[in-house]
């Protein structure tokens with residue numbers, strides 16, 4: 001079954017409600033006030049089975065200027081518009097205003113119902129039809145059928161139904177695979193059931209027992225019961241009217257302007273960047289107080305041009321948080337007087353307070369949304385939310401698009417080498433390259449100055465890149481896997497650095513051998529270094545790195561060359577093979593040195609378990625045997 005929503009539009013008293021009653025037998029004026037005054041005040045609902053395969057949900061709107069807010073609450077979710085024009089009056093102000101709004105909301109299908117033809121002559125009808133054609137010439141209805149009707153005589157009703165069937169066949173139904181969303185248009189309490197809300201399912205499907213989020217409150221609600229056009233159902237689908245009995249919320253939690261949604265979609269903020277559609281951008285959008293109509297809601301705020309205003313990007317700052325999603329369309333009216341300012345397509349929450357500059361990604365996003373290009377949209381989002389976005393978040397940023405479409409487009413972008421996926425995160429390939437260039441620059445510089453160091457601190461590198469730890473780990477892991485970087489202990493180095501670091505290490509070993517392998521040289525102190533290492537500017541660096549790589553070993557207050565330690569150990573080994581113990585005095589004699597030096601050496605040997613202290617003397621320690629070099 002195909003489900004579509006037909007919405008009426010048109011000037012007050014032009015016969016919208018009467019026509020719906022003639023078509024469906026349902027009187028959509030429910031309120032006592034409406035009956036008394038003979039005008040529609042609020043939305044009315046009906047339905048019509050056009051064929052075995054097509055059911056139309058119908059939203060009848062009030063034409064009175066004062067109830068435009070209600071009209072817009074009903075028009076947000078329609079697939080086909082029926083612009084009702086009374087033949088006797090012809091085009092009137094709200095005819096044009098409603099037409100402009102339908103146009104701005106991006107509605108594509110519709111027809112004109114020329115009502116009350118029983119009141120006028122044929123010549124008059126022809127004249128009015130001419131007038132209508134002219135008025136429609138710039139709109140989505142420029143080629144639409146004009147159906148002549150009298151709800152009183154029943155003339156034209158058959159032709160009208162045929163035209164509705166024709167239009168419905170040519171109109172795509174809404175996406176059932178997309179996440180579910182329903183803007184609340186009515187709230188009431190049903191005896192024995194509790195809270196019930198009604199609305200039009202804009203996308204997706206939902207069923208009894210499922211949990212939805214009430215937005216913008218992010219309040220989880222469970223579906224206890226479902227009805228569509230008065231019939232109990234298990235499931236409702238995109239394009240269907242639905243009454244939803246929820247548990248978890250009271251009637252006071254619910255109102256027009258809120259919506260029910262699948263979890264994981266919708267973004268809530270008071271600052272939205274948006275695309276403005278209309279001609280009044282320069283003129284009016286400069287802090288202008290506005291009313292923004294989206295879904296069934298009206299939100300008060302101010303609108304500002306972003307950038308030079310020419311690109312049509314505006315920032316809307318609301319008095320209360322607004323939950324919306326990418327590509328959501330709405331209508332902008334001046335706060336007072338309430339004239340129509342234009343149309344709005346939501347892009348993303350503004351990234352910074354009061355920032356008027358437009359990030360390049362936002363232009364790309366605006367263009368992608370204009371052309372409904374999902375791949376471009378994903379690219380633009382990754383550009384805006386750089387450097388990487390988790391898949392689950394990317395889905396939210398894409399709005400009410402089904403997961404499979406998003407995944408397929410990501411796959412294609414991966415194949416085209418435009419994006420790369422690292423675990424659950426997506427990155428623009430260009431972004432990853434740019435980040436690597438910056439890493440490479442930092443590391444090259446560092447390696448050149450510090451060939452003695454195997455790598456560079458991960459944490460400092462991360463801070464330089466200014467990315468979150470999780471993102472950095474993913475990127476670093478990727479670069480290591482691609483053999484661009486290598487892990488050097490806890491540090492990172494360019495792969496190319498490994499060789500130069502190795503040759504540096506060799507050269508420093510050779511230098512140490514040359515400087516310190518003199519027999520009898522035990523104590524390496526600053527004076528010795530001054531004598532031996534030149535130029536002076538290099539002295540500290542060489543000394544530090546010799547300590548770092550273990551060529552020089554700290555013993556008490558001075559340093560000893562590693563090979564000298566090994567030499568000492570061998571002397572002790574020899575001594576202890578002939579004696580049971582060794583004393584500090586004996587060591588001093590063996591090394592032909594002073595007690596000042598022999599004592600810390602002895603203590604070093606104790607600490608490293610070559611010897612074990614026993615009273616005033618030392619016995620062989622566990623490591624004395626396994627001396628290899």
Ligand SMILES: Nc1nc2c(ncn2[C@@H]2O[C@H](COP(=O)(O)OP(=O)(O)OP(=O)(O)O)[C@@H](O)[C@H]2O)c(=O)[nH]1
Pocket residue numbers: 010011012013014015016017018019038039040041061062063064084115116117118119149150151152153
């Ligand atoms: N003669 C004649 N009168 C009609 C016809 N259709 C509607 N009317 C009358 O026009 C008046 C307004 O009709 P409604 O259906 O309430 O008009 P509406 O467009 O719903 O008005 P609002 O909802 O207030 O904007 C009523 O008195 C109807 O009886 C028609 O085809 N012929």
Ligand SMILES: [Mg+2]
Pocket residue numbers: 016017018039040060061062063
């Ligand atoms: Mg009416």
